[in-house]
Amino acid sequence: MHDRTGEFGRAGSWPVQAGPKGAHGVPEEAVPEADVLRYFRRLRAIETIEDLPVPEGAESPGAHCGLFEAALTAPLIRGSRTLLIGPAACLHHAGSLHQSGSRGLAAAPSGLLFLCMEPDDAVFGIDSKIVEAVLEADRRFQPDALFLVSTCVPEMAGTDLDALAAELAPRVRARLLVVRTDGFSARHQQQGLRRVLASLVGLMGPVPPEPRSVNVLGLRAEGARHTELVRALEDAGVRVLSTVPAATTVEALARCPSAALNVVVEDYALDLAREMEARFGVPYVEVGFPLAPDRVDEAYAQLEDALGVALRPLVAVAREAAGQAMARSRAAAQGRRAAVAAFAGGPLGAARFLAELGAEPAVVLASRFSRQDARERVVLLASGHDPLVGRTQGTGQMVPLLRSLGVDLYAGHGDRYALARLGIGQVHPDPPRARWGYEATRWAAEMVGAAMGGKPR
Structure with a gap:
């Protein structure tokens, strides 16, 4: 068990940046100790998920089960x-x-x-x-x-x-x-997801190459073929052979090795991309699932370099709409305290996005960190945000901590009834994941604004 002394002050007390006085009935000057706190560390004190204590006991089936x-x-x-x-x-x-x-x-x-x-x-x-x-x-x-x-x-x-x-x-x-x-x-569910995708290479074999074609690996939404990314690629003259795992077939997967490039938008698809490169020589580029507008712009620039096409002019309207949505949501999100669980963009990417809306990321729950999260950690700390970080736990276990922190917004899966009893607005992670790019940015901003709109401060 990790010693809290020096990270959270003396045993029995815990200094935090308190929210508005009286938020959820918690006084500004002190926050009562909760048992769950021993499993959390400040963001500045960790670099990888392995730096976080593992909660005692086990849930079966639990959040770790693939x-x-x-x-x-x-x-x-x-x-x-x-x-x-x-x-x-x-x-x-x-x-x-x-x-x-x-x-x-x-x-x-x-x-x-x-x-x-x-x-x-x-x-x-x-x-x-x-x-x-x-x-x-x-x-x-x-x-x-x-x-x-x-x-x-x-x-x-x-x-x-x-x-x-x-x-x-x-x-x-x-x-x-x-x-x-x-x-x-x-220790996280993505092991099952990674292995499902990696197994798909068993459906593939050598096929003639098709120039100016790609597979998009990591899109799971039903409307994957209609996402901003796929539309932009096809408008630029790039043929999208398959979106994996959604909106694809066994027959389409057999043709995937003919692609000139694999575009990886979620890191759980990396094992499949690496296996396809090793077996069939298909290179890949990892653009991730960005939410912050500057990260979306970087992802499109990366694809432009890899494919030799102009994509950003094709999504200029979507970028403007995303910026407008963020501006509208700032009024509702400004100064709110947020908890981030499973959400589009990764735990730290989502925390950074909420910070750009003016919210204060107070606590982050994570089962894993991606390379994208590692970059956002640097940005969060540089901008003065140092949330508590812990391994993913159920909402019921988190209630004492959410109450103590005066959290207003919960981004991720969770018990909506428990959250409602605490007066916490919830933003569900799935709608943004049904999109990619500035469309995801816009939807996430609009949902935060809707969840916070009209809630007392």
Whole structure:
């Protein structure tokens, strides 16, 4: 356990920059100690996620488990099915509410299939049941690809999915893609997401190159083909072959190695980009998911250099609209205290964006930091912002801290009822992620303005 002395003052007290006097009933001069504080550090005291203490105890399934992201992402690939293999509790939390007590193979409208393990399977193994399930899924649903997603229990029981997939490959129509989520070795959900995307290289092979073409890796929104980025690229004469993982098919993925460039907009797609470069020679450029207007401009400039096309003139109107939205939201956000959890732009990128709106980032929850976050850390500290930073925790665990800090705005997933009881406005992370570029900037600014508009100071 880390010693708080010297970081938060003497044990039993904690100096902070207090919000407006009386905010949420908290006096300016002191903030009561909350148990959760021992897991937080000031931004200036950390550089990587490893510098943060790990909360005692474990949630199961918890925020670390990659199963959830795998279950949400794999079904986005049209023409595929996803077989989740694990105990009923895990599958229940992955979206199989009506199937959690079932036995054998069960289908859901989402394209998920569930193979629930019996208690004895953890001892005697589940290989024969997996073989049965794969053969049945292939026969009944005839998918072009079948993801085999394992959880902790079959992995700890010694299940070798790679060997089973190799054995089954000649007997099924579907291409079999193995994804291990092994939550016991992960500290954030993105391990599952990264591995789903990395597995997609199993659908690819050598194909003739296509000049002036790209894949955009890391777009998960349903309208990925209509984002500002894709429209700008196509208006500039660049063909977008595929947006991965959203709005793509098994057939389209097979053609991805013909692209002249992979554009990586979320770092969970880096493993796939690197594997495609190693196997097929497709270079990649990582532009990230920026929110601050200057970062969006940098991303477009990076793409212009890589592709030899002019993109910024094509998005000038969107840039102006984003600037206007930010100006309107500043009146509502100025001086507000904000908490940032999972949000577009990364935890520190989102904190920096809120700071540009005039809010004070008081606390940041993170499960990981990207290269983009590392850059924003420097900007935040240079501009005088030094929020508390801790590992991702549930809203219920955070209530004492949010109350103590006098937080007005919560950017990220969270219990909206608990937040409402505290009088905290919530900005949900998904709408901005359905966009990229200045469109995302505009939407994020408008949502902050809407969440804060009319709230007493």
